[in-house]
Amino acid sequence: MTQAFDIIIVGAGMVGAALATGLGQQGIQVALIDKATPASFDPSASPDIRVSALSAGSERYLQSLGAWQDILAMRATPYRRLAVWDDTPHPLSRLLPGTMTEVEFSATELGASHLGHIVENSITQNALWQSVQREADVTLLTGEGIQALEQNADAATVTLEDGSQLTGQLVIGADGALSKVRTLAGIGVARDQYEQQAMVISVRYQGQPEDITWQGFFPSGPRAFLPLHSAGDQHPGETWGSLVWYDSPARLAELKVLDNQDLITEIRRAFPARLPELTHIDAKASFPIARQHAKQYVLNRVVLAGDAAHTINPLAGQGVNLGFQDAQCLQGLIKEARRSGDDLANPRWLAQYEHQRRPANRRMMLAMDLFYHLFSNAIPPVHLARNLGLGAARALPFARNRVARYAMGLDEQLPRPVQQILNRLPGINRI
Ligand SMILES: Cc1cc2nc3c(=O)[nH]c(=O)nc-3n(C[C@H](O)[C@H](O)[C@H](O)COP(=O)(O)OP(=O)(O)OC[C@H]3O[C@@H](n4cnc5c(N)ncnc54)[C@H](O)[C@@H]3O)c2cc1C
Incomplete structure (x- = not known):
């Protein structure tokens, strides 16, 4: 049996579940698939080992999805x-x-x-699964992975492990760093361990x-x-x-x-x-x-978001915050495509997603790499340089605060001079 939707999202992790909720709020018919099954929240249980520092920007997004109150009602520090x-x-x-x-x-x-x-990641995911279930236009299918993906001129079809099929205008791979959607779509990655x-x-x-x-x-x-x-x-x-x-x-x-x-x-x-x-x-x-970046975010009727598209060094805790920014961007463009009466996989809209998100994700990856290499050695000049850098960061409260406000999601944009420096770093076009 084949069920028809507008969009099929594979992976109901933090990014996939957020995106499904946002699209459901826009009246888009979504199937959200995850091979895992939901775990209930136990207030007396010890914390999930996977925790994330959610920025103020992510908090605002989760508020707009109606998930933030549920997160606070469970646990957040x-x-x-x-x-x-x-x-x-x-x-x-x-x-x-x-x-x-x-x-x-x-x-x-x-x-x-x-x-x-x-x-805790399980709490964010739990709250988002509750939000998803409040959306009448979203169907959550759990305990089932995907085994095949087929794309043609009019639609994309996903076959689940039990043999059932789902079809839609667009398939979004939000299935994490080892994304099966990415592999089935034939999208390669640049990876550095x-x-x-x-x-x-x-x-x-x-x-x-x-x-x-x-x-x-x-x-x-x-x-x-x-x-x-x-x-x-x-x-x-x-x-x-x-x-x-x-x-x-x-x-x-x-x-x-x-x-x-x-x-x-x-x-x-x-x-x-x-x-x-x-x-x-x-x-x-x-x-x-590992730093990993998909060679394309969009190919035919497939789009990648979150860790399926990019993983970065977690030292500044930015991974899921970037994934939420992907979700917000994609959600906005799909809304425009629907409003214009276009096919939801129309390249006019999806190319904008790649155009907006790739440089932003790449900039953050490069900034983390710079940090990593600068601090992971004891060569005296480098040691001196980084301490002078930290000293300068103390001494220049305005510049420092602007960068910090961006990193913490308080501001949407990096200050222009910092953007320009990052854009000029060698290797920017290789990742
Ligand atoms: C040590 C460490 C610390 C980190 N700390 C932070 C931090 O402080 N702040 C931060 O922002 N980020 C942090 N991150 C990164 C963050 O955890 C990830 O960016 C985030 O989990 C990505 O979310 P996602 O929804 O894209 O993918 P995932 O969380 O990987 O979710 C993918 C979902 O897809 C499902 N799935 C996978 N394959 C299939 C399939 N074939 N079929 C169906 N479903 C499938 C999975 O069950 C899962 O639910 C850290 C990462 C590490 C390793």
Whole structure:
């Protein structure tokens, strides 16, 4: 049996579910498919190991979709300050005043109530699945992956693993970094694996919820702290947090086999002294990190969004925020196509999506790469340069604040001079 829709979205992760809700609000008939099944929220359960720093821009988008209230009703931790510093011990450090190597941004200074929220990925996805189910025009099909994709002049058809078929004017691949839609459509990727990997560790510590997220840069990679909520009556006086330890695959392999007590000892040794006193490790997982960019976002009746189109180094926590920007952009263009009475796969509209989103995603990828390479070595001139850079960032509050406001989603655009610098970086056209 073949069911007909306007659009088929494969992947109901954060990006696919957001896009389906937005399109449903516009009266577009959408089928949203995911091979996973929904998990219900348990307020007493320990946090999901996958957490994301959602920017103010993402918060606004999720509000417009009606999901933000549900997220707040479950769990979200606002952060009002963000600190970054260079933690490489080096003789040249002594040439600089200690305070020059650290930059702190605060919401007050940027004229905002908060900089963002740390939210567990499963909570954002859960809230979005609730929003999707409120949309009469969206059909959510779970527990079923796709096995085939066919495109012709009038329609695209997706075949599910159980053999049933769905047809529509457009198929959107929001099925993550290993996107099957991308492969079936024959879209290639440019991929670079970083030398570092990331280990995420879910911890409890003694103390109250923090309002700061911080990241210290060591030559082997950054070590970051993301604040989470209170651990409640079950663990009085304790709070959850998430640590990210970037290091070589070999070092992370050593850490992975340690028992939790020994891992706490290693964390105490390796993390900056400002880390609160850890009491418990709940879970740990490591992720390979790679920069990956699809060669095309659009091909015939297929469009890619979110991690299916691009993955970036997570060190500034921008992955899903970029994915939400893709979703917003695509949603707006599809609305225009419908209003004009056009085929929803009309290249006139889809080319604009690629034209708007590719350079924006590429700029953020390059900025992260610059950061990564600048901080992942201890060569004295580079060490000095980055500290002077951090010093300049402290000394130039206007420029610094404009960039910070963009990174945190408070402003839509990077300041023009910074955009121009990033556009001129070597390699911009290769990724
Ligand atoms: C260590 C680490 C830390 C990070 N921290 C942050 C952060 O702080 N802030 C931030 O913005 N981002 C962060 N990210 C990135 C962020 O997690 C991703 O950008 C985000 O999850 C991408 O969302 P997505 O919906 O595009 O894809 P995914 O989350 O991968 O969702 C894809 C969905 O598609 C489904 N699917 C897959 N294949 C199929 C198929 N064949 N058929 C049907 N369904 C399918 C999956 O079940 C899933 O539900 C981090 C990433 C890592 C690795």
